[in-house]
Amino acid sequence: MTWDIVIHRGLLIDGSGSQGTIADIALAAGRIAAIGPSLPREASKVIDAEGLAVTPGFIDIKTHSDFVLPINPKAESKVRQGVTTEIIGHCGFSVAPVLPGKTQLLADYLSGGAPWLPFREMGFSEYLDTFPAVAVNTGMLVGHNTLRLMVMGLEDRAPTKTELEQMIALLEDGLRAGALGMSSGLFTPPGSFATPDEMMAFCAVLKRHNAAYFTHIRDEANRVMEAVDEAIDIARACGIHVQIVHLKCSGVDNWGKVEQVLDKIAAARSEGCDIDCDAYPYAAGANPLKNLLPPWVQIGGNEAMLARLRLPETRARIRAELADHGLNNWGRIPSWGAVQISISPHRPETAGQTVAALARAQSCDPIDQISDHLITDNGATRVLITSISEDDIRTIVRSPTALVGSDGNCVATYAVVNQGLPHPRFYGTFPRILGRYVRDERLIPLEQAVYKMTGGPAKALKMCDRGLLKVGYRADIAIFDPNDFRDEATYESPHRYPSGGRTTVIVNGTVVVENARHTGATPGTVLRRATNGSVG
Ligand SMILES: [Zn+2]
Known part of the structure; x- marks a missing residue:
């Protein structure tokens, strides 16, 4: 018997939450072939893992890497963290389907998140079929905002019966092609223009296809409780898996509410709802700058927004609404020092500066500063917003069930994806x-943390053969030194890979990172949902 790879004497943490044990693991033909206390070293490659943890590859359940994978297929900032699978198309934003004549509309709409991605007309099945070879496995979601944009543009109204049918037809195309489900971004136009009833109509379709619903809830700040209730209502009414993504309670008025939110989710689970949440461990969020403004600013699309932002009366209305209840979706911030430019295509020299500092330097009001900045950048400015409490982050990290999702893109320390100052979560x-x-x-045991990155998300996603170290499962493996594996990326200097010279990452049986060096391999596959709902 000869295996492809034997990993020798590592601390095997199997992803179920069970305690780790020292053992060997053998890989063959892309799968885990054997696990035992002392396997023969009969393999083309033997990896000495003495002193290292050996875990399933991390499943990043919440990312926007669809905006960068086609131009950065090696996915460095993710695979070097141990990530072997990314779920993409979140927050209502997917790069497909793109109907004829609608390419520029989508490119403009997503420019704040995907400034470098070439867009093209395509259906969802073509998107999956032609997705390039990349280092990580990918599972795709159909974005509700994208569907609405294709059929209704940025109109603030309910769809007509015909429009709803058109959007549902596009969703079903995606689901038949193998999309894992639908994502929503109810915080920003045009998702914010959809009522809970509209979302129920889509979720009934998801139920028919055994597909799941991933939601950036309607409000993560002052009305976060009501927004969580809306997500739970869908889980209860439709009987589908609901994933509340990048859970947070944003804005100083909402700090401390995370405990109540987790209790609400736990209560729903105990009454039988299939609902999960995930979060990233940082006090700052990232978003296109335009999404901090009241949703009416974006009605009609990018050109309409830019024209509106030139008017003093628009700026006065924004100023009044922000003074009244804080930023859209982010709530009240202590000052404009909490908002920092991260990527500015036309004013790159401003990356890293706060809105407060820029306004001071230009002797203008912050609302004038951000309006002018958006106009200069054609709407594509991106910012970091420090609005989350560290205590709330610890509460989520301690939770045995809240999953880990980066909400980050895979970028790298070179080429076009090295531009600007992205959120450090991309790397860390x-x-x-x-x-x-x-x-x-020591907030939680290592085994429990690994579960929140592997077995937990695999269960939420109904994956049939990933997320655990188990014979017959796919050989997605992360190997790292638990005493030397820490994030190095900071807000000031985000383009830094984690520490740990012995980190090795294997995707589908192929070594992608070996002793912290990328091998150049791109063995990832596109994961598809079967008709029974399982994902493989
Ligand atoms: Zn989101």
Whole structure:
């Protein structure tokens, strides 16, 4: 018997939450072939894992890497964290389907998140079929905002019967092609223009296809409780899996509410709802700048927004509404010092500066500063917003069930994806949990943290053969030194890979990272949902 790879004497943490044990693991033909206390070293490659943890590859259940994978297929900032699978198309934003004549509309709409991606007309099945070879496995979602944009543009109204049927037809195309489900972005136009009833209509379709619903809830700030209730209502009424993504309670008025939110979710689960949540371990969020403004600013699309932002009366109305209840979706911030430019295509020199500092330097009001900045950038400015409480982050990290999702893109320390100052979560989410919160602060045991990155998300996603170290499962493996695996990326200097010279990552049986060096391999596959709902 000869195997492809034997990993020798590692601390095997199987992803179920069970305690780790020292053992060997053998891989063959892309799958886990054997696990035992002392396997023969009969393999083309033997990896000495003495002193290292060996876990299932991390499943990043919440990312926007669809905006970068086609131009950065090696996925460095993710695979170097141990990530082997990314779920993409979140927050209502998917790069397909694109109907004839609608390419520029979608490109403009997504420019704040995907400034470098070439867009093209395509249906969802073509998107899956032609997705390029990349280093990680990918599972795709159909974005509700994208569907609405294709059929209704940025109109603030309910769809007609025909429009709803058109959107549902597009969703079903995607589901038949193998999309894992639908994502919503109810915080920003045009998702914010959809009523809970409209979302129920889509979720009834998801139920018919055994597909899941992933939601960026309607409000993560002052009305976060009501927004969580809306998600739970869908889980209860439709009987589908609901994933509340990047859970947070944003804005100083809402700090401390996370405990209540987790209790609400736990209560729903105990009454039988299939609902999960995930979060990233950082106090700052990231978003296109335009999404901080009241939703009416974006009605009619990018050109209409830019024209509106030129008017003093628009700026006065924005100023009044923000003074009244804080930023859209982010709530009240202590000052404009909490908002920092991260990517500015036309004013790149402003990356890293706060809105407060820029307004001061230009002797203008912050609302004038951000309006002018958006106009200069054609709407594509991107910002970091520090609006989350550290205590709430710890509460989520400690929760045995709240999953880990980076909400980040795979980028790299070179080429076009090295531009600007992205959120450090792009580079640091997983090692930050393992280094800072598990090893340094001992908030939860290593095995439980690994579960929140592997077996937990695999269960939520109904994956049939990933997320556990189990014979017959796919050979997605992360190997790292638990005493030397920490995030190095900071807000000031985000383009830094994690520490750990012995990190090795295997995707579908192929080594992608070996001793912290990328091999150049791109063995990832597109995961598809079967008609019974299982994902493989
Ligand atoms: Zn989101």
